[in-house]
Amino acid sequence: MTPIRKLTLVSVFSLLAATAEAAPTLRGDITVLNSVVTVADMFDDAGALAETAIFSAPAPGTTGTVDLASIRAAASRVGIESFESNGLEAIKVTRGGTTVDEQLLEDLVLADLSGRGLLGPGVETNIQFSRFIDPVLVSTNGVPARLDSLRYTAGNRDFSARFILADNERIIDVSGTIDMTVEMPHLAANLPAGTILLPEHIVMRPVPVGQADAYGYMPMDQILGMSLNRQSREGMLLRASDISPPLAVAKNDLVTIIYRRGPMTLTVKGQAVTSASRGSSLQVLNLMSKRVINATAVAPGTVEVTGAPVSLAGL
Template identity: 55%
Template sequence: MKVNRSIIALLALVLSTGSALANPVLKSSVVVIEPIVTVGDMFENAGTLAEQPLFRAPLPGTTGNVDLTAIQAATSRIGLESFEANGLAMVRVSRASALVDQTLLSGLIVEDLRSRGILAGGTMAEVQLSRPLDPIQAEARDVPAQLDTLRYLPGNGSFSARFIVAGLAQPLDLSGTIALSVEAAHLASNLPAGTVLQPDNFVMRPISLQQADAQGIAPLEQLVGMALNRQSREGMLVRPSDVSVPLTVAKNDLVTIYYRQGPMTLTVRGQAVTGAAKDTPLQVLNLISKRVITAKAIAPGAVEVTSAPMTLAGL
């Protein structure tokens, strides 16, 4: 039993020693992030030499082939005399990248404007460059581009911006214009006058901030439940002046006229001469006396007067 244990221990020692002394094994293809390719990038079992640089990586977003002769020359310079080539004649080396395009850079500009309070509430910004921007393959970083400076002129909407892009030696300068807009309520269909507006009567569409300031717009929640003042067409921008509080009593409606004093309530039939929203005054014809009186709309088909009951003939 002791002999068997000794043999097993010896085999384990030989195997572990062999594993520790195993030559690095060349990979067939590698993807790197940094601008320098290291031994650890190129080989399995790189050991203590893993962090040693071998050669420059290709540009971000590109791929190159390194032949075996160049690899042997590079490893010799750092003291790596032997490795397992694994039957390879060359290694494919790719450099990871992050795409920096107009969308990303525009987002950085918009974010900066929001942090300054220029884009308050629901204001939106559309960035238009003065010249086209070809997408840039930047270094693969969590933040591949940063806004360095931004100069914005609200009067004409022009801007100039400088960005720092990972992997570019020089800063990137861009210019153009920024169009500010807000979403406004437009009618989804043709509607007659007096329609009490509901959420499904609207579609939200962007309009320029200048147009919104000039014409005046109202939040959607202020328009829902209001009545159209006139017949309106599909696509019309709805402004506060286009709506009013819905009529509780419309012109020519037959109504009950109420007069209350203490526990006594007197009523008489009448007809609205004008329309009115709830709790607002209107003119009503007393159908008994044929006199027009002033009353207040209190509910559909009901109005209330505050004058003495003697004005209500027949009560």
């Protein structure tokens, strides 16, 4: 064997020996998420012992200090006879933590109600627990808390719930009330019948969802421009039956009657026998022929003859 080949083999064997004999190195202050501290948490180059537990972790959200002597004793128990301390005399071990408080529990209840389809558009929900719930620090490893069960019936206020905290370490049973409201239109002033509703006539106020369902929820775009059917008082909750499209033609109004046939358009004067909103039918007296005909209100003061074609004389 040539000297160069011998030198190469010696170098390879030396490198392999150095790698095999490389001692773990203490990492210094660490943060863990689980309930135990592993060899890999404490040391670089942990090797086959990486997942082996070496210490119990402190409580979630807290920090503990471990001195070098305790580390050496614990390492020896799991089979690590020596390690590089990097000049450290002690290290701090912090366990990550997440706070479980009333807001988080409320959010879990709201998510469940939403999943049941009980929270429609515009619904505001107020949850009140029957007792104060002290904030709890739990592990950040996974979901901090989950809703195990919720007993609640739509239309009622009372509920009860069970929450299971992270790592199944603790159960919280609570009860309380759930109030659901939705904003509904109310009149801002006393208004006479026939008033065309404008934004300044309406004020939105919260109403229990059950009451809103009974009255019939109406969005603002379906209210503005409508006409009040009767004299109404300030603060009145508007229902669908309280409003209707404004009249284009009122009874006894003088109107223009339009009749179209092909390219020809005939107009005559008339008088409304009945009232109608735009697009609705009404009866009109032709002041020339003195005949009452059916027509459709197409604009204020204007109607158009509808139905089967009639002779001009029939108008």
